[in-house]
Amino acid sequence: MFGIAKKLKAMGIVGINKRNCELVLPNNPRRLYPLVDDKLRTKNLAGAVGIQVPELYATVETEHDISRVEKMLQNRDEFVIKPVNGSGGKGIIVVVGRHKKNWIKASGDRITIMEIRRHLSNILSGIYSLGGTPDTALIEYRVHSHSIFDRIAYKGVPDVRVILYKGIPVMAMLRLPTRASDGKANLHQGAVGVGVNLITGHSCGAVCKNEMIEHHPDSDEPLLDFQVPFWKDLRLLASRCYELVPLGYLGVDIVIDQAFGPMVLELNARPGLSIQICNQRGLQHAVDWVDRYKEEHNNQIPQDAHIRSELAERLYRDLVPSAEVTETDDKEQPEIADNKP
Amino acid sequence: MKSKHVYVLAGILILIAAVMTYQKIFTLGLPTAPAETTEAWIVEAKLNFEASGKGAKVDLVIPQNPVNFLKLDEDFIASNYNLAIDELADGGRNAQWVVRRAKGLQTLYYRIELVPQLEPSPNYGPEPAFPKKPEYIGPEASAIKSVLDKARDGSFDSATLTRALLQHLDRYRNDEDVALLRKNATDDTEWVKYIQFMLDGVRIPSRMAQYLILKDGAQHEILQPWLEIWNGEQWLSFNPKDGEPGRPTNGLLWQYGETPLITVTGGSNPSVDFSISKRPRGLVSIAKEKSKQEASYLMHLSLFDLPLQLQNVYKLLMVLPLGALVVVFMRVIVGLPTFGVFTPVLIALAFRETNLAVGVALFSLIVAVALTVRFYFERLYLLLVPRVSAVLIVVLITMIAISLISTRMNIHAGLSISLFPLVIITMVVERMSVVWDETGPKNAFKNALGSLFVAAICFWVMQHPLIRHWFFVYPETVLTVLACVLMLGRYSGYRLSEIWRFRHLIKQPDFHNNEQADSAQKK
Numbered sequence: 001m002f003g004i005a006k007k008l009k010a011m012g013i014v015g016i017n018k019r020n021c022e023l024v025l026p027n028n029p030r031r032l033y034p035l036v037d038d039k040l041r042t043k044n045l046a047g048a049v050g051i052q053v054p055e056l057y058a059t060v061e062t063e064h065d066i067s068r069v070e071k072m073l074q075n076r077d078e079f080v081i082k083p084v085n086g087s088g089g090k091g092i093i094v095v096v097g098r099h100k101k102n103w104i105k106a107s108g109d110r111i112t113i114m115e116i117r118r119h120l121s122n123i124l125s126g127i128y129s130l131g132g133t134p135d136t137a138l139i140e141y142r143v144h145s146h147s148i149f150d151r152i153a154y155k156g157v158p159d160v161r162v163i164l165y166k167g168i169p170v171m172a173m174l175r176l177p178t179r180a181s182d183g184k185a186n187l188h189q190g191a192v193g194v195g196v197n198l199i200t201g202h203s204c205g206a207v208c209k210n211e212m213i214e215h216h217p218d219s220d221e222p223l224l225d226f227q228v229p230f231w232k233d234l235r236l237l238a239s240r241c242y243e244l245v246p247l248g249y250l251g252v253d254i255v256i257d258q259a260f261g262p263m264v265l266e267l268n269a270r271p272g273l274s275i276q277i278c279n280q281r282g283l284q285h286a287v288d289w290v291d292r293y294k295e296e297h298n299n300q301i302p303q304d305a306h307i308r309s310e311l312a313e314r315l316y317r318d319l320v321p322s323a324e325v326t327e328t329d330d331k332e333q334p335e336i337a338d339n340k341p
Numbered sequence: 342m343k344s345k346h347v348y349v350l351a352g353i354l355i356l357i358a359a360v361m362t363y364q365k366i367f368t369l370g371l372p373t374a375p376a377e378t379t380e381a382w383i384v385e386a387k388l389n390f391e392a393s394g395k396g397a398k399v400d401l402v403i404p405q406n407p408v409n410f411l412k413l414d415e416d417f418i419a420s421n422y423n424l425a426i427d428e429l430a431d432g433g434r435n436a437q438w439v440v441r442r443a444k445g446l447q448t449l450y451y452r453i454e455l456v457p458q459l460e461p462s463p464n465y466g467p468e469p470a471f472p473k474k475p476e477y478i479g480p481e482a483s484a485i486k487s488v489l490d491k492a493r494d495g496s497f498d499s500a501t502l503t504r505a506l507l508q509h510l511d512r513y514r515n516d517e518d519v520a521l522l523r524k525n526a527t528d529d530t531e532w533v534k535y536i537q538f539m540l541d542g543v544r545i546p547s548r549m550a551q552y553l554i555l556k557d558g559a560q561h562e563i564l565q566p567w568l569e570i571w572n573g574e575q576w577l578s579f580n581p582k583d584g585e586p587g588r589p590t591n592g593l594l595w596q597y598g599e600t601p602l603i604t605v606t607g608g609s610n611p612s613v614d615f616s617i618s619k620r621p622r623g624l625v626s627i628a629k630e631k632s633k634q635e636a637s638y639l640m641h642l643s644l645f646d647l648p649l650q651l652q653n654v655y656k657l658l659m660v661l662p663l664g665a666l667v668v669v670f671m672r673v674i675v676g677l678p679t680f681g682v683f684t685p686v687l688i689a690l691a692f693r694e695t696n697l698a699v700g701v702a703l704f705s706l707i708v709a710v711a712l713t714v715r716f717y718f719e720r721l722y723l724l725l726v727p728r729v730s731a732v733l734i735v736v737l738i739t740m741i742a743i744s745l746i747s748t749r750m751n752i753h754a755g756l757s758i759s760l761f762p763l764v765i766i767t768m769v770v771e772r773m774s775v776v777w778d779e780t781g782p783k784n785a786f787k788n789a790l791g792s793l794f795v796a797a798i799c800f801w802v803m804q805h806p807l808i809r810h811w812f813f814v815y816p817e818t819v820l821t822v823l824a825c826v827l828m829l830g831r832y833s834g835y836r837l838s839e840i841w842r843f844r845h846l847i848k849q850p851d852f853h854n855n856e857q858a859d860s861a862q863k864k
Contacts, residue, residue: 004840007847017673018833090779118722125724188780210845277846 012282024270027248035245036267040084040138045244052263054141061136066120078142083128083135091128144258148229151221152176156183157255163271164250166301167242169235169312170286172196173278179218187274195279198316201231207278234262239305289315344831351824358820371814379456381622382555386451386615390608392443397607399438402596408462410455418450431597432465464576469546484518485539499545499572507584533566533581546571552592555617562615564595644816659812662822664799669829676836677791680772685792687765689799710739711770733767
């Protein structure tokens with residue numbers, strides 16, 4: 001037992017106590033939490049500095065707004081309804097198409113306008129928010145998963161979680177929904193987690209339900225040679241989120257849209273630790289690397305997100321000696337249909 | 342930095358608690374275990390006299406604060422008599438019963454309950470004046486002189502002289518001088534008085550102490566005279582018979598001097614009859630008594646000073662921190678999932694009303710029923726607060742049903758359920774269904790079992806008699822718990838569950854090696 005703990009420590013694996021004690025509590029001031037918990041505020045902040053986010057169609061704050069929104073929705077075939085203060089993906093409805101007067105959900109079920117009205121009403125009453133406080137609903141653009149993911153993502157939209165420590169990307173993983181996770185990109189529910197090479201965006205090991213795998217459990221597609229498209233843009237996008245919300249330990253969830261490329265979906269003030277399993281390395285070494293860097297540079301972390309994003313490469317090279325090997329086949333970038341919204 | 346600060350703080354808290362506990366145990370003699378008892382002496386003085394038919398007044402000398410005993414309780418039993426108690430100059434007390442009209446044989450009782458002191462206090466009493474040298478006359482004079490001279494040889498202070506004198510008077514009873522002197526005393530009291538008379542000749546201040554020797558089951562005991570001399574600093578006790586220094590063993594100092602024990606006006610034939618018995622008495626009840634009598638700062642911080650009703654509340658509350666500590670340990674070190682932070686402690690409190698096995702069974706049953714109904718309510722799209730209230734009512738109805746059924750079936754465990762806290766169960770149902778919805782039934786059951794398991798441990802800890810006793814008698818132990826909680830607050834190591842969670846990270850290289858070894862073998 002203690003032998004395992006010792007080895008984990010040597011690997012730099014961070015446990016929950018350590019995360020809370022040494023990463024979250026000292027680096028994440030409580031007053032900034034509302035910025036990440038409130039999806040609307042995150043979205044507005046991001047939009048203000050030009051960070052790409054799914055377009056906001058409408059917000060619903062009162063029962064009265066529901067009728068107004070209803071008219072607006074008549075012109076839309078696809079959209080997502082979310083509670084602003086929801087957690088764990090609760091209360092999210094993804095509408096993917098139209099069938100006569102009704103809409104079709106991602107699951108394939110029909111949904112009527114009455115059901116949508118009731119759902120909005122439920123969100124307002126606070127059913128999905130923590131502590132049952134009254135909430136706001138937001139209706140936004142439905143992300144179309146990039147076609148490169150078609151064969152390795154079951155139904156849902158895969159996303160990339162990047163962890164920033166003091167603004168520098170220190171670890172990243174790609175989360176692929178599976179049949180078992182019911183299209184959700186949540187590792188606890190059986191989604192596949194793929195560790196990502198911070199330099200190139202190549203996958204470096206995949207995990208499903210804590211087991212190392214090499215192929216996607218549903219499609220049997222190989223996962224090990226996969227490369228996340230627009231990796232450098234994505235990494236930069238993640239780094240820029242630190243300017244938005246200066247939390248020292250921050251998780252950024254990014255989706256890659258077929259039309260618009262990387263988009264920030266959500267920020268997280270206390271990102272989980274499974275990312276260490278997919279990457280086969282601990283966060284502690286990266287955290288130490290950043291702290292050392294900061295000390296060597298007059299206690300300063302570069303203001304420029306580009307420099308911070310580049311620093312991730314240096315960090316990765318220092319921590320993962322075998323990182324360079326995969327850099328060679330970085331030429332082939334998938335095409336983007338249209339990079340501007 | 343912060344960790345160091347916390348550890349220093351924790352250290353200080355533990356130190357304070359340890360010092361207070363140490364003092365309570367070793368200077369106040371508070372018991373460390375709940376069942377500890379000590380022998381308490383019960384002395385009963387039975388007063389008899391023949392009343393003349395008019396008013397009567399009875400004076401009885403009673404002890405005040407016996408030097409080597411702690412007074413737990415005393416009773417004065419006399420119907421129709423008015424009682425007045427006066428303190429005497431020598432430290433004793435006088436109890437005076439007065440009655441307007443009494444005829445025939447009168448019986449009054451004085452009862453005192455005592456326990457031996459761990460550290461007897463020294464003899465008290467004011468510094469006496471030095472006695473005048475008496476004029477000894479006749480053959481007595483030369484005998485006293487010869488005896489005192491012999492005692493003076495080989496003694497260097499008043500204590501050794503007194504001892505030598507008493508020893509001489511004891512050992513050489515056949516000696517002419519001693520025999521002559523002994524003729525002057527007919528009983529022990531007279532003899533002590535005569536010794537005092539001799540000590541006056543060498544100007545040693547002395548006094549007579551009267552002890553009641555405590556023997557279990559003794560009847561008709563009488564007071565034993567003892568000798569005390571002043572050595573210039575304090576009063577020293579000597580056995581007047583053989584000169585051994587010290588108080589009599591199990592001797593209860595009843596009074597000083599030769600004031601008659603009982604004086605009756607308006608009556609005749611007064612007599613006092615002592616009977617003595619022993620009985621075990623809980624140390625806690627003694628400690629309570631002690632807290633009243635001793636003005637120790639520690640006892641001001643004692644819960645024994647509170648009214649009994651409040652004491653009972655605190656008996657329960659004092660162990661809650663320990664329950665919280667168990668939860669902290671289980672979550673931070675072990676990593677067991679539980680609903681909320683204090684739900685297990687609250688469930689454990691609920692178990693107090695039943696017992697553990699019945700408690701767990703009833704709890705599971707009620708939660709299962711309420712959860713089922715809760716899922717039905719879910720489909721009605723109720724708002725949060727009305728929904729929780731509805732669940733509360735369902736829990737109540739379930740409890741009523743269980744009580745009714747078990748009463749019909751003559752199972753009494755069901756009756757205690759009526760005190761099974763309603764709100765706690767409701768909250769558990771609500772939390773469980775939220776977890777069920779958000780992360781699936783597996784997680785909900787995991788959390789429920791985790792909570793139940795932690796609750797069982799909390800229950801065991803919180804109902805343990807030794808622990809309950811300890812926290813109530815030594816409330817400062819809470820500081821130690823606080824220190825532990827603070828230190829656990831800075832624990833940044835792995836949880837046991839995480840070692841399990843991350844185990845694949847470690848086994849990976851081994852796994853590959855084994856595979857290679859396997860394939861190599863196949864070739």
